[in-house]
Amino acid sequence: MSGNSKGYIDSIERIVVDLIEKTGLKRKNIKTICIGIPGALNPHTGVVSLAPNLGLRNFNIKEKLRKRIALNVLIENDVNLGALGAYKFGEAKKSKNMLAVFIGTGIGGGIIIDGKIYRGSNYSAGEIGHVIVDKNGPVCGCGKNGCFETLASRAAIVKNILSDLKNKKKSVLNKLVLNNKQIKSRILAAAVQSKDSLVIKHISNACDTIGLVLANATNVMNFDMIVLGGGLIEALDYFMLPVIKESFKMYAFKDASKKIKIIANDLGDDVALYGGIALAEEFLKIQI
Amino acid sequence: MSGNSKGYIDSIERIVVDLIEKTGLKRKNIKTICIGIPGALNPHTGVVSLAPNLGLRNFNIKEKLRKRIALNVLIENDVNLGALGAYKFGEAKKSKNMLAVFIGTGIGGGIIIDGKIYRGSNYSAGEIGHVIVDKNGPVCGCGKNGCFETLASRAAIVKNILSDLKNKKKSVLNKLVLNNKQIKSRILAAAVQSKDSLVIKHISNACDTIGLVLANATNVMNFDMIVLGGGLIEALDYFMLPVIKESFKMYAFKDASKKIKIIANDLGDDVALYGGIALAEEFLKIQI
Numbered sequence: 001m002s003g004n005s006k007g008y009i010d011s012i013e014r015i016v017v018d019l020i021e022k023t024g025l026k027r028k029n030i031k032t033i034c035i036g037i038p039g040a041l042n043p044h045t046g047v048v049s050l051a052p053n054l055g056l057r058n059f060n061i062k063e064k065l066r067k068r069i070a071l072n073v074l075i076e077n078d079v080n081l082g083a084l085g086a087y088k089f090g091e092a093k094k095s096k097n098m099l100a101v102f103i104g105t106g107i108g109g110g111i112i113i114d115g116k117i118y119r120g121s122n123y124s125a126g127e128i129g130h131v132i133v134d135k136n137g138p139v140c141g142c143g144k145n146g147c148f149e150t151l152a153s154r155a156a157i158v159k160n161i162l163s164d165l166k167n168k169k170k171s172v173l174n175k176l177v178l179n180n181k182q183i184k185s186r187i188l189a190a191a192v193q194s195k196d197s198l199v200i201k202h203i204s205n206a207c208d209t210i211g212l213v214l215a216n217a218t219n220v221m222n223f224d225m226i227v228l229g230g231g232l233i234e235a236l237d238y239f240m241l242p243v244i245k246e247s248f249k250m251y252a253f254k255d256a257s258k259k260i261k262i263i264a265n266d267l268g269d270d271v272a273l274y275g276g277i278a279l280a281e282e283f284l285k286i287q288i
Numbered sequence: 289m290s291g292n293s294k295g296y297i298d299s300i301e302r303i304v305v306d307l308i309e310k311t312g313l314k315r316k317n318i319k320t321i322c323i324g325i326p327g328a329l330n331p332h333t334g335v336v337s338l339a340p341n342l343g344l345r346n347f348n349i350k351e352k353l354r355k356r357i358a359l360n361v362l363i364e365n366d367v368n369l370g371a372l373g374a375y376k377f378g379e380a381k382k383s384k385n386m387l388a389v390f391i392g393t394g395i396g397g398g399i400i401i402d403g404k405i406y407r408g409s410n411y412s413a414g415e416i417g418h419v420i421v422d423k424n425g426p427v428c429g430c431g432k433n434g435c436f437e438t439l440a441s442r443a444a445i446v447k448n449i450l451s452d453l454k455n456k457k458k459s460v461l462n463k464l465v466l467n468n469k470q471i472k473s474r475i476l477a478a479a480v481q482s483k484d485s486l487v488i489k490h491i492s493n494a495c496d497t498i499g500l501v502l503a504n505a506t507n508v509m510n511f512d513m514i515v516l517g518g519g520l521i522e523a524l525d526y527f528m529l530p531v532i533k534e535s536f537k538m539y540a541f542k543d544a545s546k547k548i549k550i551i552a553n554d555l556g557d558d559v560a561l562y563g564g565i566a567l568a569e570e571f572l573k574i575q576i
Contacts, residue, residue, distance in 0.1 A: 224409035
């Protein structure tokens, strides 16, 4: 076990032990532990093939952790868990074929088909953040150019705003940037609230791109619902959703999109926790 | 029944009666008639909601035809039938999640998920020809701009070639166009064979776009196989497939595409006929 993976297992163990102590739960009443992981993994074997932000590669979390905590362990990609949570416990439970897109630093997607999480041929479905929108666009972390997340993530919006500020464009953010403060979703929301035209322009451009990518995915997959979540959407859904829907309508093929609903995630950050319940139901064949 | 729909039912009836007569088949041995239809339809109810090229709208073919020929009738979208045929009887039978794309005058797609045809939320899945590649691109028949089929169908390639010929660009096609001969896939193939640089340029551009759209679909859906068919691919697969694969590799997200195979349909025009067999198996729960 490399340093990173040992540290990861150590902290999960600590969290579990702490939680059991604090809540006074009895071990025999704990059916399973569910972990959402930002990376590529196989939920059946419990092996994470790659999770760059956790420093994990080809690592069997399920096995290692079960030995430490003597409890059943389930793992799933964090975005898939979010999609599952939205589908089973949120507004989206009325849908059949659903796409969930979470917009934050990057952009991730999860897919429900016929009421079940769709994981794809090698557990890599839903990489909508790496759909190429402009092949001559900005370089992405994945090495390609013009991926969706290089144009419409919070990181992309902030990058474009900072570039305009360097070119002496006016904005209420000027002061914040001078103070080197990080521009988070909440700050962008405040700027929109105060009708800052620079911020509104860049967020509107992102919404146009979001509408285009959602329309293209729907043209192929004929989804009946799209759930949007993540920090940016949660802070700005009242502003972004109408612009995204307008753009979607412009780019969507009529037949494939006439019955679709586009909604904001109504479970906030907890959506992935709810996904954990649904995952346990799927894998343990129990109703919680 | 409008004039068009009556004419359509009349011709299908005539074909069926003729075929029974010529083959000497006994009616009691005919399990069903399967019809592939270029349009939006519900295979369960037998209602075609819209098939512009046949002049049909909200028309129950299954019911009307059954009354005439006293045989069971199944209908399916023609591209879905092609995808089914490729999946059940072609090279693609080894796959689990497959995309079939047929490139001709337009571009149509069919999707297999977990070994079954995926029809979407209102039977409109697979409209990959209307994925928008360039929102400032040429106007499409659907009213939008820059749809995949306005850039990479045979019709689009021919349009671009004709426009270059009008601008006095050199090509072996010059003589053919002067004679007002229609440029079909076979003629394009002959031009490529004779190393005509104008035709090669436009077909290569189309292949780049095809690779991009296939990569984007795979980034989202993590398919394990893509089958390419239609007149253009059948005439030019030896030239187009390597260019498409090269482009796909450039645009695909590594994780979502590492196990994918891209192949040419090996059943030719018969692929939809084979799809009819698979459709009968699905709906009648029989093994043929």
